[in-house]
Amino acid sequence: MRLALLAMAIGAFGIGTTEFVIMGLLPEVSADLHVSESTAGNLIAGYAIGVVIGAPLLTVLSTRLPRRGALLLFMGMFAVGNLLTALAPEFGAVLGFRVLTGLPHGAYFGAAAVAAAQLAEPGRRARNVARVFLGLTIANIVGVPVGTWLGQELGWRATFGVVAAIGLVAVAGIALCVPRLAKPEGVRLRHELTGLGNRQVVLGLLTIVLGCSGVFAVYTYIAPTMKALADYTEAGVTGVLALFGVGMTLGSLIGGRMADRALRPSVYGTLASLALVLLAFSFLARNPWTAALAVLLLGMACFATATVIQVFLMVKAEHAPTLTSASHHAAFNLANAIGAWIGGAAIGAGLGYGAPALAGAAMAGFGLSLALAAGRLDRPRPQHAAGEDPGPPEADLVSAGSGSAR
Structure with missing residues (x-):
């Protein structure tokens, strides 16, 4: 179970890094793509738009998938989105791929939260979910500063290439460590x-x-x-x-x-x-x-x-x-x-x-x-029948x- 939670947390780490590292790389992005920093700031909004659209849409489309299959799909999309961002030749393409990268963000965390809870013993469900989300929080301690430094030294594209690699590691970890989980009955x-x-x-x-x-x-x-x-x-x-x-x-x-x-x-x-x-x-x-x-x-x-x-x-x-x-x-x-x-x-x-x-x-x-x-x-409403169980x-x-x- 711990390896399964770790695999999902690695995916969360990658997502947290790519979401926030762009804030520290706007000068590098704007200089490389020949746009102003305020224009480059639209890459932050683009990712958020992707999250808002993708969270309900991808979740609805994937309801018939097993949990592990959904996790693999969403993390695969994330890895591909970051790789395309790193390779995009001009600003419009980068913006489009940032939106694409944001699409699986919420759906991944939704599926990971359910999977983590299903793996938990009674009374430890929230703690299991919190451990998966540690990947997101640790990204703000390690991933964002290191990604910013890497982008300043080697160029912003190198940062997104590394994040894409992190996504692929998460895909492998999920495939190997997350067991097949039954869809909750009903x-x-x-x-x-x-x-x-x-x-x-x-x-x-x-x-x-x-x-x-x-x-x-x-x-x-x-x-x-x-x-x-x-x-x-x-x-x-x-x-x-x-x-x-x-x-x-x-x-x-x-x-x-x-x-x-x-x-x-x-x-x-x-x-x-x-x-x-x-x-x-x-x-x-x-x-x-x-x-x-x-x-x-x-x-x-x-x-x-x-x-x-x-x-x-x-x-x-x-x-x-x-x-x-x-x-x-x-x-x-x-x-x-x-x-x-x-x-x-x-x-x-x-x-x-x-x-x-x-x-x-x-x-x-x-x-x-x-x-x-x-x-x-x-x-709860007042009970009218004696002995009625309020739930x-x-x-x-x-x-x-x-x-x-x-």
């Missing part, structure tokens, strides 16, 4: 689409959009914020960004344990902590030491929240595990786009680099309010059989 495309329409699932997806958009209002502009408020050099900013990755890793582990113990309270707690960290960020970012702490805490709160809500969505969409998990990633990327716009609007209005964090805290607060409202709507609590559902949550 799960069909019709059930996936119906489950995605569950009111609690819709509210959960909206919660991740609102809550995590606050994070990206800050993270999108983290480099100029650290330079302007905390007097960091470019080398210092690189170290601070690695701290965000460390925080993501810790948050993923913490969120997995919290979700296994008390699911709904964990949703409230992580969103509240996210709002508080964002509120404090505006003030902590004005000193180099406290700014570093704030970035670490922001990464922790962000991925603890994302992990907990991921588990919550899978519990509430019992017969739509794959499509719901993939939609979670689409919602996360939508939060990325919205947060970037909010942060840019705050800075553009002349409110300073501390303003995005305050706006982000408000967004996280809205997310918490929505989660609380969803909780009130989800309270298992959410904490038990997380630890239920392998086809129930992920």
Whole structure:
């Protein structure tokens, strides 16, 4: 089982690297392709568009595939997309291949989350999923800095060639180490689409959009914020960004344990902590030491929240595990786009680099309010018949059989 989780985590590492490394390579890309850096920035948006489109579309198209087959398809697409990006001759082709590379992102994580849960013993489902997602968080600690350095030394195409190779390693690992997993009984495309329409699932997806958009209002502009408020050099900013990755890793582990113990309270707690960290960020970012702490805490709160809500969505969409998990990633990327716009609007209005964090805290607060409202709507109805069983609590559902949550 550990080798299977490692193989899927390697795929997650490759995806995390290719998603974020482009931010550090925009100068190299723009110089090589003879476009402005602002134009090259469209490669970031292109990847996000691919994720938003591909997550539900590829998941729906692959519902009849076994889990391992779906994982191999998505990771194969990812490897090919990165290779074509590295070989593309002009900017339009690079942009198109970035969209292609983003298509399997959410679908891969959806299938990997389900597979990891099916491999888990009762009571360890969320922790298994968190271990797969460690690949994504570790990418921000190791993959992005190393990929940026490699691209600066050997050219940006070398970075995407290496990422394509990582994708091929993941393909081999999945083929050799992930066993054939039975499709959860009763799960069909019709059930996936119906489950995605569950009111609690819709509210959960909206919660991740609102809550995590606050994070990206800050993270999108983290480099100029650290330079302007905390007097960091470019080398210092690189170290601070690695701290965000460390925080993501810790948050993923913490969120997995919290979700296994008390699911709904964990949703409230992580969103509240996210709002508080964002509120404090505006003030902590004005000193180099406290700014570093704030970035670490922001990464922790962000991925603890994302992990907990991921588990919550899978519990509430019992017969739509794959499509719901993939939609979670689409919602996360939508939060990325919205947060970037909010942060840019705050800075553009002349409110300073501390303003995005305050706006982000408000967004996280809205997310918490929505989660609380969803909780009130989800309270069990009063029982009219004596001895009627109200059903298992959410904490038990997380630890239920392998086809129930992920």
